Amino acid sequence: MSRTWTLQEVKQHNTSSSCWVVIKDKVYDVTEFLPEHPGGSKIILKYAGRDATAVYEPIHPLDALDKNLPPDKHLGSLDTSTIAALKKERDTRKKTQDELRVEREQRRKPAINRILSLRDMEEVALKVMSHKVMAYYLSAADDEITSNENSRAFSRFFFHPRVLRPISQVDTSTTILGYKSAIPVLASGAGLAQLGHPLGEANITRGCGRTNIIQMVSSHASLSSSEIAATRVSPEQPLFFQLYKHRDNEIAERRVREVVELGYNAIFLTVDAPVSANRERDIRAPFELEDQEREAQAQELGEKQQTAGETSREPGNAETEIEGEVNLLGTAGALVASVDLGMTFKETIPWLRSITKLPIVIKGIQCVADAVLATEAGVDGILLSNHGGRQLEYSLPPLEVLYRIRKERPDVFEKLEVYIDGGIRRGTDVLKALCLGAKAVGLGRAFLYAQSAYGEAGVVQTVRILQREIILGMRLLGVTSVNELVPGLVERMSWQPILARL
Amino acid sequence: MSRTWTLQEVKQHNTSSSCWVVIKDKVYDVTEFLPEHPGGSKIILKYAGRDATAVYEPIHPLDALDKNLPPDKHLGSLDTSTIAALKKERDTRKKTQDELRVEREQRRKPAINRILSLRDMEEVALKVMSHKVMAYYLSAADDEITSNENSRAFSRFFFHPRVLRPISQVDTSTTILGYKSAIPVLASGAGLAQLGHPLGEANITRGCGRTNIIQMVSSHASLSSSEIAATRVSPEQPLFFQLYKHRDNEIAERRVREVVELGYNAIFLTVDAPVSANRERDIRAPFELEDQEREAQAQELGEKQQTAGETSREPGNAETEIEGEVNLLGTAGALVASVDLGMTFKETIPWLRSITKLPIVIKGIQCVADAVLATEAGVDGILLSNHGGRQLEYSLPPLEVLYRIRKERPDVFEKLEVYIDGGIRRGTDVLKALCLGAKAVGLGRAFLYAQSAYGEAGVVQTVRILQREIILGMRLLGVTSVNELVPGLVERMSWQPILARL
Amino acid sequence: MSRTWTLQEVKQHNTSSSCWVVIKDKVYDVTEFLPEHPGGSKIILKYAGRDATAVYEPIHPLDALDKNLPPDKHLGSLDTSTIAALKKERDTRKKTQDELRVEREQRRKPAINRILSLRDMEEVALKVMSHKVMAYYLSAADDEITSNENSRAFSRFFFHPRVLRPISQVDTSTTILGYKSAIPVLASGAGLAQLGHPLGEANITRGCGRTNIIQMVSSHASLSSSEIAATRVSPEQPLFFQLYKHRDNEIAERRVREVVELGYNAIFLTVDAPVSANRERDIRAPFELEDQEREAQAQELGEKQQTAGETSREPGNAETEIEGEVNLLGTAGALVASVDLGMTFKETIPWLRSITKLPIVIKGIQCVADAVLATEAGVDGILLSNHGGRQLEYSLPPLEVLYRIRKERPDVFEKLEVYIDGGIRRGTDVLKALCLGAKAVGLGRAFLYAQSAYGEAGVVQTVRILQREIILGMRLLGVTSVNELVPGLVERMSWQPILARL
């Protein structure tokens, strides 16, 4: 079905009864898909009969169209002259304020060897991203309190360092589910890496391969599981798969079998993000960009007295626009639309066990009681996580959950491997978690930032920084292997230190 | 007694021995009322023989004149030409700085669908109000510490979320005193809504009706109890009545019988605001406006070196003005002037019970001991409230009182329904209160803000935001009905998270 | 010895072997006094042979010269033409930046009825004072931490208010050592009131008399004990005397007998300020004024590139000025120079008891152990005080000491009256102290500020504000007399509320 179209022809199909859109010069009939679109039909109808590439690309996985539209709705391409015209239009299009800002920041970006800490990396990354991507990566639930507290929790733990112990040889390596890792750090699953860098998750895969740590690949990666598997530095490089279980067991099973086949080495079943959360920073980003542009235009016109939004709006009519184009699901909303809301310890774990012999880890345990249930369900590990503060506001910081398991149910550590993620920025954070019983810690956004700022090199630099900090910390604690990191080396304070940077 | 008057005639009566005022083109003889005016006679005498509409309107309930002045003091209207002259004077009057600011902010007001949270709503509302109304709505006791702490108390409670539980069907509804409510939220009594929007409390009544939550109507509503009852979306829409008991039992009884007759469904006896409190922000507002105007005038005259207040005052003479026009009672002072200061558990509750069979709730319990006394007095419910921090500074935050009842006297929850209000901004706040034992929570100012910013649509949007947040929070906690919200799901921290916005 | 002198004659005596100074047109020979000057001889020698009035006046009690210089060193007056010349010089002298600022602020001072709280009063007072006086009144020990914590301690105590109790009649009065006080508030001893207002302590005496509270008169008052006694509104107005015991028992006894004779009603023996403390804000004030003037001059000369201190100083020579004109004792240093450093419970209290039958109160108890020793010494009361944070930095806040006495040794309250001062700003602060067992609270700086800003009227306004706040607080707590203020009405929180203003 590969004929070509002119924009004129496409333009006819601009209603809900016949709705075509152009994406990357291809023409699609999305009429029947309208009611199924997780982000609502309204946003599609806005682009009915038009080129939607610019709004489509940054918020959809690459294979979304193939997965969601039957082949007969792929109507073909635009004709060559239309394509040329569209390209010219794009090339001569005036850049937005935000695009100009990003270009400026890219020029100012420091040399990578000046990146001394993960916070330096984050700072650079957030500057060189578009406002929309920044808002998506950075955003967390509601007022982003849990996101901040995840990190602050570490600052309440101080060390009891031991001196006069031999420390010349330090070994930072450990195993995770039996796989060797150079440092007790995991690249936690985090989706849509191509928003930050054209090579996306491949940067993380190769960076982890080069530094000998393990990547947990998100179901929501911009690249497919097979593309990522193919990008490994060697066939032995382990990969873990972060599963969002589809509500349809058959589809879910297919997904699991696919990654088993591809040689993935463990399944991390995600349980803390069954539904799309309230990430206001992300939802708000489009308004803010609109306002920014409007202000810039107004200034240009010398109409300085007309401030944002003043022009066309009559007082009072704002009240009537109850339904509009605000996408409350945010960038990531569509991604979890098909997640199974009926999962249970009793059924889901045995079901998964029946499909694969791979180690199973539950990702998203948030309290002691569920950690105990996980040991009873017989999984191989649990990842204490509140999804980086992106799901339930006021979920206890994972380090605090770990601390409660250590105090209330230390037997959990003997029955499965415990990991945590959320808020880790420093080698000392890693060491604190290990002292309390964690086998390894996960970092999610840190690797997204690293690859967004410097691609694969950023990922390598991130691991190197952590390794250097971990070695230094172990020496100054008086230990030479991760097994020596014991509860007695840390103490939880009743006070909170003052942090220069949160 | 309906003759007409000229301003010239009125002007003769400008002393305390004969004091007439014009309000909305009507002429009143207030001479005998002077000593009874809760705000003091001085403020009235300032307008003796003049038009007092502008200062009268924003701070008096609509029926205040009818209730307080005998018919023979309603002297009639101004004559037509005087009315026309006054109108012209008003129309050509130069706008104040504050009026100009409000007009500017009204034009900038965002579309309502961009209001994502109750704090967004509050922010818009506070901007589009006059300074005086803002000061009245926002003001709280003394340094407004309790008002802030009410809200901060919630931030000390974190969740222990449960995972791997079926959450596809979530029911947020509950009953309050047997009446169905779509979410466990009550529109708490809050007076003078017309200060913020011309339709006043009717916005709340209709908004609640449309979203199926219950409104508690204030004794100090700008509209009368019957007007509000008449505005319901259906005759079945429940309404609760917030009673400020008059010191004269007969008047009080009349008031109760009136609302019973009108079909109100419960009586909330207010006990935390027997006297007018110290709300400095409110008291200060008139000075601030004066200073603002003076500064604007000075600037206009190019007299920039003459700063506010410098012009006419000799050093030292400030000391002599001990008595002046400062109204320490503030906007709301007059409203509570007749409240019964002799109420007791032993006498007042049985008295009320003897008048009506409606459920009785005590609004304003602030400690465990009084919660226990309330169970002994046999009321149907208690509303833990410190009047939004507007009465006694350093009254314990209601959530802390709730927490103490849960720990010290959990039997209270079995004997009556417990509600709390004060400081609630988020769905997670509602869920925390319910986990600790509350049957529902009240929001007062939130609805005043909502209707001030967007009228009825604002009220609807507020309920929708809360409902969306509650559904999301329940799912992420692993619960599907409000009955499953139990103490084990929350934990009180010894630390205080950092809040971006208080 | 009353001849007259010319400046020319005085000028000859400008060395340490013959050192004359002029103060208020009188000539003094201070040669022999030089080594005894508590502030050091250097500062005097700087003015040898010159008019020292401007630097002398603001930091010395009025009768200092008479007390310290024998009559034969009072050499007489300047001659008339010299006096006239000096006066002309003063009158035509250019005003300093700080004097201009004070004049500006005096013109801007709000009418007194706009002073709604003690903090409002403080704010105005600090603005209308000279920088030097502000620094002296406001300054506290070291980094002023204790001074702040005194006040912050109150904010950790919240109320358990009781409702449904009869509150129409409220009595705020109490007795202090048997003397009636309209509210449980004492004007605590605070010296040098004339620095803030020409009438000095008389403002406080008359203000207290008019509002029926009791003044404790400082040994360091600008007015003499007899002047203050004479200024009472009636002979029955009680006055307490704050004694700094002189190291010479005879002098000390004379002092006590003098005030007994004058009709004072109690002796408050000061024990928390035996030596001059480190009040850096006060010590620094002269430098800051110097720098301010130098900068102003430089700007005037258009020499904007020459910043403060740059002109005349060679790099490095700063190191040599180890000894200079810095007065480490500060404004108040001289005042305590003769205090007895050998006082003990065992000897001093019986000695004092042997001289007078007046009630004895120890002012400056700072821990539970000393409170107990005071009961054993048989005094009539103790004032828990750390001298407003002006003496030992990190002395426990008085409210915390009171709280510890309540918890550890409640028997103390049965044996003597306990008062506290330090950090009290609100009626609720007073009520908290009374709930914990205090009989009354003292306010020191609050009254200095009040009289500095508005003279006697300021003192009256301060008492009225407190009384209004106390009445309101008692009603909202459900109590009608100070006896009903019991420990159960307050609770100490483990958290600290956020304070808008410290």
Add this chain to the structure above:
Amino acid sequence: MSRTWTLQEVKQHNTSSSCWVVIKDKVYDVTEFLPEHPGGSKIILKYAGRDATAVYEPIHPLDALDKNLPPDKHLGSLDTSTIAALKKERDTRKKTQDELRVEREQRRKPAINRILSLRDMEEVALKVMSHKVMAYYLSAADDEITSNENSRAFSRFFFHPRVLRPISQVDTSTTILGYKSAIPVLASGAGLAQLGHPLGEANITRGCGRTNIIQMVSSHASLSSSEIAATRVSPEQPLFFQLYKHRDNEIAERRVREVVELGYNAIFLTVDAPVSANRERDIRAPFELEDQEREAQAQELGEKQQTAGETSREPGNAETEIEGEVNLLGTAGALVASVDLGMTFKETIPWLRSITKLPIVIKGIQCVADAVLATEAGVDGILLSNHGGRQLEYSLPPLEVLYRIRKERPDVFEKLEVYIDGGIRRGTDVLKALCLGAKAVGLGRAFLYAQSAYGEAGVVQTVRILQREIILGMRLLGVTSVNELVPGLVERMSWQPILARL
């Protein structure tokens, strides 16, 4: 081997196979030293064949070349005309922005008698230093949290001052390891003092001698141990030696015997800094200076639109510079390169004891367990220290370690002398440590700052300030000798006061 060279000749040797450098007009062949350079060979090669004085001087001890290069690599001097040419080049070199700033600040420096507190001193010192030196002195580990917490720990301890005790005679003196000290304060070892002042550690030695306190001399002093010994004010002035044990026992032994010979009186074995830590402020300083200069140049050229780093860099190529000139070891990195990483309580202490009869103190104990091990090892004292927060981030503040020893193992105080350093700024800090059981406290950076700002006079002023504060504090606590400072005089609060300055 003393011939002379021209720059032309030196320039030939600019590769790793023949690498010469010029330092202070002397020529050195460092080819064979390249692989041994603790800071890496890269930084040296950057100056191969060139004058490296400017980068060499501020970060190397004076005798580094003699110690590290065999005599035959000292090739001789530059010839006279080359020296003259280089000098001219230096003299006419344009000053950097930072040099200009330092000159400006030196002119503004206040007279030393205006320095009232240690914080005043620090403030001045940090201003008059070059940015690089400031960064080195001030820098601490990671985010400098422990450095701040060391100081904040003191603020949680409040006093229970005692009154009515005789306090006229106060003796602040004590003994440390049997040596008399005027106040219980030690000048703790701190290296590279010449970075701050040309006379370096000699300022501290003489200042301590003049005020009768004891200096602990760092292994990393800019002056040699013998130079410092020679600078004492009398042969009796005690000196302690801070030993960084060399990994080669023979070299280490030689070092100890050397200082024993020179008359040093005790050995402080450093155990908290075996490796170079992560001091980002220090590492970052060179970049910041570069950026500052680039910006200044750009501005000068009127190229204001070209911001720092924009000019020459293409977007993306930043990623490739993984290895560059960033010196992660920082200024002090080279200093600890040879420290023994195999030290143990069991072997190292007996080894040291076998070499010398001097008292042995372990410097850097950071937990109770190691304090106990130290008593078992039989040393004479321990210095609780986390190296001023410069080594392990989140090491417990020394005062908290002291507090835990007091609570858990008070027997430690009977077996050896306990000192602490880190975060001490005030006399009250000293008193708190002594109340908890410390025999004396150490100050490190405070003395570096003092001598940097005012040389020897600064050191004297620092001791005088502390002594004045200690006397005052003792009097106000009611004690007259250090023995009376007991645990009951302090209490640890659960709250944290607000500090104006950290």
